[in-house]
Amino acid sequence: MKTLFKNARILKMTDENIISGNLVVTDNRISYIGKDIFDEKEFDEVIDCRGNLLMPGFKNAHTHSAMTFLRSKADDSSLHDWLFNEIFPRENNLHKGCVRELTKVAILEYLTSGITGVVDQYFFPEEFEETCKEIGFRAVSLAMYDPDSRSKETCLKLCEANKDKYSLVKYVIGLHSEYTPSEEMFNVTSELLKETKLPYYVHLSETASEVEECYQRRGVSPMEFFESRHFFDNGGAIFHGVYLNDHDIELIKKHDVIVVSNPSSNMKLASGVCEVSKLLEKGVTIALGTDGPASNNALDMFREMYLVTGLQKLVNKNPVSIPAFEVLKMATVNGAKAMGLEDGDVLEVGKLADIIMIDLSRPSMQPINNIISNIVYSGEKDIVKMTMINGKILYYNNEFKIKEDVQDIYSKVQKLTEELSVIKE
């Protein structure tokens, strides 16, 4: 399968330069970028970009895809009400048979936002994996996850997928947080990390009360707790990182841990603002995540990009905080790092063809003073003209190129949502 993108602007993300030219995808990788003119008959597919921009797809480094059934279910509630009276009782209703459909709606939304890969963490990972493969979506999934008391054997079995270098889904090790697992789950996870040498992913220092309670329980911060037990010896990522002290940051640096910031979720749930500018100054790698659709509620990297810089400008009282290209790096290159996707980070020959096309003919992209600024500050889902993953176009001109009928997916999800919404006494 060979695809030619002609008449493109190309932002490789190796630097801020935007070049004009053509890009060729052969099977699932980029095989040419430059100004050569090709014989179009040699290609299975020729796309005239008409000056629109090709760039690496966005990587959503923290989400819970299948939580779509809880979107808009209990907004504007207190965090305690939301979690204990609305979210947890309905999550208890979840069963294996529903995760596939619920995940599909999330994947459709990722495609509309130019998201070509996610780090996902939720129940029923086998169902998630199969759904991604069915659609052709790329993901990193957490093999270990304590809320469903997964066994060590299950986790090791899931990690077998990593041996297939062509697999669209890879596994890492993770826990929900410092405050949810049993001591046994900590021990199992610790063993898994030693045996698999995989990196560790966890919600960490998301709220002030979480950190405070950890101090009360253990006399140390959540980061100090996990580090002292060697959880980050293979690196990994922390989700949120809103309340990190200087020692936490030292430990993050020591193990090259990535901080995945989720500005919209932290804002909407009133958790706080991650000190991204400070972390960047200390040399920490920042990636971006949407969090799940129950908390954010959109699965949209444009929202996260605007907010990560906007909120730093606001809290630092400094409009210079975090320039646009730095933000774009977080959403692409750093996200790829969080996914362990070294060959899917930038547009270069040999890299994976996870590519999006930005429609510069939307009015929000006009005039063209600075395309990078346009994307970060006035970009939204409506500027995504195409999303290609692993060499296959899955979304083009507002339409999904998937086998299943989208309305059928919605109907199934609506039915499931209504079933799952009934809170059992």
Next chain:
Amino acid sequence: MKTLFKNARILKMTDENIISGNLVVTDNRISYIGKDIFDEKEFDEVIDCRGNLLMPGFKNAHTHSAMTFLRSKADDSSLHDWLFNEIFPRENNLHKGCVRELTKVAILEYLTSGITGVVDQYFFPEEFEETCKEIGFRAVSLAMYDPDSRSKETCLKLCEANKDKYSLVKYVIGLHSEYTPSEEMFNVTSELLKETKLPYYVHLSETASEVEECYQRRGVSPMEFFESRHFFDNGGAIFHGVYLNDHDIELIKKHDVIVVSNPSSNMKLASGVCEVSKLLEKGVTIALGTDGPASNNALDMFREMYLVTGLQKLVNKNPVSIPAFEVLKMATVNGAKAMGLEDGDVLEVGKLADIIMIDLSRPSMQPINNIISNIVYSGEKDIVKMTMINGKILYYNNEFKIKEDVQDIYSKVQKLTEELSVIKE
């Protein structure tokens, strides 16, 4: 001209209820809402909504449309650099011949965001008025505006448009701020307000330094200054209102002044956060604005809606702050009030046909747990399926229904932008 919208969900915005049925537009007004079945042959246009949602268009209560040429021109700069080295020198290059084209790009973007009316404030109001009328866009424009030292005669002439009750553009009186006009301009404005009985619109208490300097200069706050000079005797609106004291709020209440909050502009320029929750508690009417495309940078009401509630949740440390329906009211009903558009606020028989259709088949709108929450928390431009103003569809299925070729507009604007960008020594 008669248009039938059939199989619609309808959110009238008179309350939170969503009904199923049909809506008829005759010429520029709504002539029927209900469940009757019509003979389709009686209509010039029949649109099958397929269960999508009709609701009142959004009203953008503060913008500077023609500033499109400055979008992305100098992001991530300090406020002083931005204003004095980037914005003002380029605004000095503005001439009558460019405002039309620059305004058109803004109007196109308004249409993509379901914005059916704006309160605009900028140079060359005649050009702005003609452009709105040419496209069929509704606006309130500021007759008086001090940066271009407009004469009283010019203002009175502009206000003549108000006598035509069918005019798409109406005028109110305004100044840029407390810190820009000469004493003569204050006097002329004061006379105009007395003679025309029109309401007064002004940037007010946008930044901490603005308020501080007003105290130094006049011993009172900007609100106290204008009120003491009877500027708000006919009501009106203040733009931004980030730094208001309790006495200011009393005066705002006394004259039924509307506070137009611009959360994204205030965030991106690091100005602060308007205390919207507090103002709502005191009974103040809040409308929303995007501000101009040089400061925000998107002309998008979904962004403002998400931020106005998100930022209150964050700064109040309370996720209950400002529920979704309250936000939707700000963006529609209260915006209409800010425009003096009492007959364009909700969907009811006899009201102006300024209507949008929300595409509920976008993945971000699925599943349907709560449509109002969906719009406010996961809505973005891509869910706007149709924008109708004054009974005419101007945007439908991502395409603009205007006479001029959109690419031609972009080409002209690009050329103008490059010309205007040259800063003269």
